Amino acid sequence: MTKxxxxxxxxxxxxxxxxxxxxxxxxxxxxxxxxxIDFDPQCNLSIAMxxxxxxxxxxxxxxxxxxxxxRAYLQKFxxxxxxxxxxxxxxxxxxxxxxxxxxxxxxxxxxxxxxxGSDLLTGTGITKYAVIKDMVEYTNSDKEMQYxxxxxxxxxxxxxxxRAALYSSDYFLVPCTSDTYSSYCxxxxxxxxxxxxxDWKSGYQRFINSNxxxxxxxxxxxxxxxxxxxxxxxxxxxxxxxxxxxxxxxIIKSISEELINNDNIGKSPILPxxxxxxxxxDMNVLIQNSIWQSIPVASLKxxxxxxxxxxKGSWAPxxxxxxxxxxxxxMELAGNVxxxxx
Numbered sequence: 648m649t650k651x652x653x654x655x656x657x658x659x660x661x662x663x664x665x666x667x668x669x670x671x672x673x674x675x676x677x678x679x680x681x682x683x684i685d686f687d688p689q690c691n692l693s694i695a696m697x698x699x700x701x702x703x704x705x706x707x708x709x710x711x712x713x714x715x716x717x718r719a720y721l722q723k724f725x726x727x728x729x730x731x732x733x734x735x736x737x738x739x740x741x742x743x744x745x746x747x748x749x750x751x752x753x754x755x756x757x758x759x760x761x762x763x764g765s766d767l768l769t770g771t772g773i774t775k776y777a778v779i780k781d782m783v784e785y786t787n788s789d790k791e792m793q794y795x796x797x798x799x800x801x802x803x804x805x806x807x808x809x810r811a812a813l814y815s816s817d818y819f820l821v822p823c824t825s826d827t828y829s830s831y832c833x834x835x836x837x838x839x840x841x842x843x844x845x846d847w848k849s850g851y852q853r854f855i856n857s858n859x860x861x862x863x864x865x866x867x868x869x870x871x872x873x874x875x876x877x878x879x880x881x882x883x884x885x886x887x888x889x890x891x892x893x894x895x896x897x898i899i900k901s902i903s904e905e906l907i908n909n910d911n912i913g914k915s916p917i918l919p920x921x922x923x924x925x926x927x928x929d930m931n932v933l934i935q936n937s938i939w940q941s942i943p944v945a946s947l948k949x950x951x952x953x954x955x956x957x958x959k960g961s962w963a964p965x966x967x968x969x970x971x972x973x974x975x976x977x978m979e980l981a982g983n984v985x986x987x988x989x
Contacts, residue, residue, distance in 0.1 A: 649682070649783050650988045651797045653816040653870065658832040659803035661822040662878040664691045665934060666927065667800040672943040673981035675742035679795040682735070682786060684779060685717065685750030686812050692800040693749040696738040698941045705736065705749045716751035720782055725760055733786045740942040748782070754808060761807035767846055770853030777864050779815035805839050813840070814847055818873035818915060818988045820924055823898050825880045825891040830901035837905030840912055844869055871913035872906050873987045874924030876980065882928050915987040924987065925980030933969060945974035
């Protein structure tokens with residue numbers, strides 16, 4: 648059965664999209680089949696993996712008004728007209744075992760259609776909040792081999808789109824960066840997720856009271872914490888610099904107090920040491936090159952760097968060393984995800 652994993656933090660700029668993409672590529676290189684779902688209206692994941700020109704071809708046109716993005720499924724689902732469609736894309740440089748359902752700016756409309764009061768708490772619109780689970784099952788039905796993992800990239804908020812993704816998710820990973828706000832945001836996550844779960848339980852019970860024979864959603868609505876990812880820190884002689892290490896310790900403390908010791912949040916039965924699923928140091932210019940050329944970081948060594956959007960150069964020895972190190976780190980992250988998300 649496909650494990651659905653959301654990459655989630657209500658704080659922006661923590662590297663959710665970069666981690667979702669490169670984690671998926673690493674999982675594929677470990678022999679897993681991965682479905683990526685761009686559930687962020689900004690569509691950064693789709694643009695990074697496919698390139699802006701190919702992404703544009705997936706958007707709605709006069710001849711194809713629903714496009715070939717996630718909207719092709721969601722808009723017809725909302726309208727109740729049937730004919731649901733799922734289109735998946737492969738990145739030119741991403742491992743072929745990774746498929747992507749592209750995002751769409753129209754996701755803002757879907758988010759606005761979700762009402763906690765009238766859809767969720769009453770139980771009458773609970774399927775709208777379980778849509779990712781249904782999308783994954785629908786996509787699997789059209790494939791010879793089911794996906795091992797579905798990785799969901801999310802906007803930085805506690806909004807309705809995030810709720811919908813978390814309700815469908817088996818697990819969630821929390822990327823954190825080296826700054827004061829990361830530990831604060833973890834405390835907010837520890838406060839909000841139990842509220843989300845309580846709302847789901849209330850709505851699902853009303854849904855079951857009206858639909859006693861429909862049990863397909865009985866095992867969702869309770870995402871488990873599968874670890875955090877320390878992202879974007881600086882090193883000196885392969886050690887985390889002191890300022891970033893101080894933030895690292897604060898984050899671990901906040902994770903322990905707000906998530907691990909929170910009885911209202913489920914945890915993976917197998918969490919890595921310090922509850923840290925992985926660590927990704929500052930990528931510097933590598934991240935721009937990765938996005939400009941739609942190449943996962945681990946594969947950059949096989950291509951020439953772009954100094955600007957037109958000019959290409961050569962990698963410096965220290966950059967090649969960093970690419971190699973990042974490759975190892977993403978493979979370690981993938982290994983921990985495989986071990987924890989069982």
